[in-house]
Amino acid sequence: MKKGIKIVTIGGGSSYTPEFVEGLIMRYKELPVSELWLVDIEEGKDKLQIVGDLAKRMVEQAKVPMEIHLTLDRREALKDADFVTTQMRVGQLKARIQDERLPIKYGMIGQETNGAGGLFKGMRTIPVLLEIAKEIQDLCPDAWLINFTNPAGLVTEALLRYGAHPKVVGVCNLPINTRMTIARLLGVDVERLHIDFAGLNHMVYGLDVKVDGESVLPQVLELMGDPEQQVSMQNIAPIPWEKEFIKSLGVIPCPYHRYYYKTSEILQKQLEEYQNGGTRAEVVQRLENDLFELYQDENLKIKPPQLEKRGGAYYSDAACNLISSIHNDRGDIQTLNVRNEGAILGLPVDSAVEVNCVVTKEGPEPIHVGELPVAVSGLVQQIKSFERVAAEAAVTGSYEKALLAMTINPLVTSDVKGKQLLDEMLEVHQEYLPQFKGQIQHS
Ligand code: G6P
């Protein structure tokens, strides 16, 4: 008889892990996980220990027989895993600070998953994840790889296109958060609310919103345009949308669309933050220090509420719901990053898209959408072009491809400055970009 479920979390020392552990504890009856392996690297050893000790106190307090294993040996952990979740940050927060600060210096948006910052986070991350995909293929070929590592859309694109392991799903907390926020605004129970999501990760639109199966889209668009009712995430400034614009757009943008439709307002805000040493990465660094301080308290045996200040709050619902639906062959609908397979017309069939899927023991199956509305399909296609070129740059280490990816990104506003920024970022991040060795053009 098969033992219980084995989950491996790579980047286990992340400050988010207690939320995942809480999610598994809450679902223990439907999802009896017997082993959770938290894996990290040498530089993350101390964080892993602190988070791992908290995880052990949490399961003990909850009286759930889930073994917590801590290791720096990825291969040891992966053996016979059923699910592998990845949530690491190559180069850690100090690399994110560069991703968010350097573009601003050149007058462009600095953000960890969009623009130049997203490109570099992707190029640092993709080779590591491709290596992990190979190891999974070798050590636990039946396991699902569930990736949270940002930029999740670009990373999923690379894993699907170049990866050795086909059972890959990209996840994000944004669709779940949006559903919760809109349900709250409408004053209805979240279970009654359904949103037809389609697009790409952090570039997803709500094409329709239904309560008990009836569309309430016009009402929601009205609420979205109301400056008193801002729908955003902890990590994105809730600058109000233009009422008329949202109405004429006719679909629900995601909080990240502010970077594209409000570029100058966000840039202005970022310039102010930049001068005061307060980019999101730096705010997060302080939040993380506080969290790790709390985690070390031996009397703490639950996930502290302060974790909800992070933009990724509720990420564990996305992960746990997915794992549970695969395990229980549930057949419910979840918004996931999967191979398009023709669900969204106008995007490559073999590219990653973020779309509603039916989740069974076979994994997620995308629900057919058809064409996206004309007003949004162009931007989505442009971002997909960027992701494909960026994935190729990450895999090949080609300077030309990296320059191309940089320049075609809509948030990179000049080819000249884009090249200067590329050169500076390649240099700053070189330790984590071995594939570009010998290609870095020193200025
Ligand atoms: C959102 C995104 C996550 C991202 C997070 C950043 O929730 O969906 O993918 O990791 O924000 O939050 P942070 O607190 O790190 O700025």
Ligand code: MN
């Ligand atoms: Mn996300």
